[in-house]
Structure formats: C-alpha cells, structure tokens
Amino acid sequence: MIGYEGEWRTVKEATTAQGPMGGSAVVVTWEGGGTARFPAGDELLVRPPDDSPT
Secondary structure, three states, X not given: OXXXXXXXXXXXXXXXXXXXXXXXXXXXXXXXXXXXXXXXXXXXXXXXXXXXXX
16 A cells, blocks of 8 residues: 555555656556556655554
C-alpha cells in the first residue's frame, strides 16, 4: 500500500519507466483502476496491506 493523495491505496503492479526528462520513474497501477508516475528520488510512504495506518 502507498499513501497517495491523502489516503492509502493498494498497489496492483509497480514497474519502472523513463521519465520525461530522461530520468527513471516508478509507475504504479492501483488496485481498482488508475495509475500514477513517481519520479525516481521521490519518497513514497509504504506499508504492508495488513498493517493499520498510523
């Protein structure tokens, strides 16, 4: 799970891709639909799906 836009979202798949400026990016596909692209170096708040958020 990743904290994104103020809520915890379950990740279905994560891949890498080339960013628009030639750098690396992480592309996340959410369970339930939709994707998000995070530039390499961004800090992602992650937790196992069975843990309760704090």
